[in-house]
Amino acid sequence: MSALLQSAAGLMKAGQFAQAERLLADGLATHPGDVEARHLRAMALGQLGRFDEGRAEFNSLAKKHPAPHAVLSNLGNLERRAGNLSAAAEAYRASLQIQPGFADAEFNFAIVLSETGDHEQAAGLFQGLSERLPDPLAALNGLGNALSALERHDAAIAAFDRALALRGDAVGVRINRAAVCRNAGRLAESLSELDRACREAPGFAEAHYQRGNTLRTLGRTEDARAAYAEALRHAPGRVDIHRELASLAWESGAGQDATAAMDVQLAVRPDPDLALAKARILYRGGDLETARAALDQALSWAPDHAEALALRGEIRRVLRDGHAGLEDLEAAFAASEGRNCAIRHQLVEGRLAASDFAGALALLGKEPEAAHLQKHVALKALAWRGLGDPAYRDFYDYDRFTWAGTIRTPAGYDSLAAFNAELEAVIAKLHTTKAQPLEQTLYGGTQSPGRLWNEKDPVIAALADSLLEAADRFVAGLPHDPAHPFLRRKSNRLKLTGAWSVRLRSGGGHVDHVHPAGWISACYYVAVPQSVLDGERAGWLRLGASGVRGLDMAAERYLKPEPGRVIFFPSYMWHGVEPFAGDTLRVTAPFDLVPD
Structure with a gap:
């Protein structure tokens, strides 16, 4: 044998x-x-x-x-390939219990931990492997990626630097380093690294794709479009590249033509995932019928495609074909075996829209992983409200959980008005597109690319300092309650995370939504049209209105925006902006906070 x-x-x-x-x-x-x-x-x-x-x-x-430890490690590899990450983690743990320090199991376990969001433990495993493996390149790359996910940018770059010192031609590591530099706001360095990666590996689609991402963050829209097109030339079936190119085309005003490159590829090769990506672009762009046709095509190729079924169900609901929509959503939930939390939430929304509040509540059950908790609480609150359950007010207590106040004038400025005037000018330079991002909630305006805090500008740094000081005041006044999903995270150390700027034109607003990645969400008002200041509710922030299409629940509180004012609220709280009419722009800087 x-x-x-x-x-x-x-x-x-x-x-x-x-x-x-x-x-x-x-x-x-x-x-x-x-x-x-x-x-x-x-x-x-x-x-x-x-x-x-x-x-x-x-x-x-x-x-x-x-060697049962090797068998169990390979079982973990199978489960990971099958998409059963919890089973994969269990197999790797079993392997390591038999043979502590078994490198194959430890390395792959660290990858699964990263894929499930436990980047802290993953970083610890990769760190240990990088110190004892004879060739630590892959472990250092994994360490850099885990640290990047934890937003420890300097440490991540140091890990990638160690890897590149071992092998300077490791293009994949160089690309990862460039992505971290972009996230850290070191855009010139990111672009330099990606220019080098494209020279060294001109046929490597990922290098051109990441270069497009950095150029897009720099506001160089046409150069980004060219980089994405070059990436697709080398990897014409890459769905993520198609998605970014289409969304950039939409923001640049291409409208329905934004999916042209997708159509060319779909004519060459059937691909249900690409058809799904096309449908998402069209759906968010408001072309529901064409989006549904794309999903019909995807499902003709892959009848049990859970995400395609779920999106078609959502679209059918919006098109007032609620029964068929729920059928699709139930089929999607079954096809995903109940493991996909996003699909679970889509089905919950379908039941809420059908006023089946008890059925929606039964589906939500126990708390999910952190990435889905804010949406989970938001949907559960709607079900409680629909049922008249007093538990609703434990989460929607506006007097306890929201706060509005004026920030302190940053040092070096005579007045807050002078600061806001300079801030507005800085923000204006960041807005290089013509339409709102498809993935976001605004309409009738534009949003800055990337994360606002990554901009190396002293005005934005001064804004961050003032907002963090105001946030400290808000959190200090919150009650203590270790059993409450919001209050149990109370901390005297806060970190500003997601942040962007929004410029709304007359007629613009925000649909009701929540912030899945935050703990506390907030909005700072830079410039407010006089018509909004003089009016009643137009252009105001609204809280409590249902963000589920088909479920009408009125807003319960309206808060007036004023230049220099910041409003804080829990990230799970449904919020939107009333449309307004005015001759000037409504300029804001929304952001999220998490405990540090």
């Missing part, structure tokens, strides 16, 4: 998994007890997507193989 095992291993190394599986199956027909052949075959089955067969074989072998 040794020659057969060597041949099978060679085929697998060459990516010829079907041939390897057939060879091993033939060998096992005469040597059914050969555990190494069974082990290799289980690995091949996993690569071929025959997950149930491979899983059964790995579980059986874990009790018989002389």
Whole structure:
């Protein structure tokens, strides 16, 4: 069997998994007890997507193989490939319990931890691996990515620098370093790194794609468009690149033509994921019928595509075909086996829109992972409100949980009006597009690219300092309650996270929404039209109105914007902006806060 095992291993190394599986199956027909052949075959089955067969074989072998830690590690690889990240983590833990320090299991476990959002533990594992592996390049790259996700930008760049010191031609590491530089506001350095990556690997789509992202953040719209197009020339099927190119085209005023490149690719090769991406662009752009047609096409190619079913269900609801919409949403939930929290929330919205408040509440159940908690609480609050449950007021107590006040004038300015005038001029330079981003909630205006705090401008830095001081005052006045999902996170150390600027024209506003990535959300008012200051509610911030289409629940509180004023509220609280008419722009700087 040794020659057969060597041949099978060679085929697998060459990516010829079907041939390897057939060879091993033939060998096992005469040597059914050969555990190494069974082990290799289980690995091949996993690569071929025959997950149930491979899983059964790995579980059986874990009790018989002389190296059960290796079997369990490879079981983890299969579960990760199958999308079962919790099962993958469990397998890696079991492997490491048998053989602590087993590098393969530890490395892949760290990857799964990163994929599930536990970047802190992932960073610890990658750090340890980087210190003891003879070739720590991959571990340093993983460490840099984990630290980047934790927004420890300087430490992430240091990890990538260590990796590049080992191998300067590691283009993938250089690209990751450039992405962190972009997130840290070091845009010139990011672009320089990506220019070099594109020179060294001109056929590498990821280099051109990330270069497009940096150019877009710099406001160089046409150059970004060209970079995305070059990336697609090398990877014409990359859905993420198509999505960014289409959204940039939309913001540049292309309208329905924004998905032209997607249409060209779909005519060449059927791809349900790309058709879904096209549908999302069209849906957010307001072309619901064409979006539904794209989803029909996606589902003709992949009838059980959970995300396509969910979006078609959402669109059918909006088009007032509620029964069919709920059918699609139920099918999506079943196809995802209830594991996809975003689809669960879409189904909850469908039930809320049908006034099935008890059914919506039953679906929400226990708290989800942190990434979905704010939306989860927001939907649960709507169900409580619909049922008349007093639990609603435990979360929508506007007197306790919201605060509005004027920031302190930053040092060096004679007045807050003088500061705002300079800030407005700085913000104006950041707005280089013509239409609102498709992924955001505003209409009738534009939004700055990237994160506002990454701008290396002393005026924006002064704004951040004043806002953080105001936030400290707000949080200090919050009550203590370790059982409350909002209050239990109270901290005397806060961090400004997501931030952007918005310039609304006459007729503009915001649809009602929540901020999934925040804990506290806020808005600072830079410039407010006189018509808004003199009016009643037009252009004001509204709180409490339902953000679920088809569920009409009126706003419960309106707050008047004034230049120099900041308003704080929980990130799960539904909020929007009333449309207004005026001769000047309404300029704001919304942002999120999290405990540091």
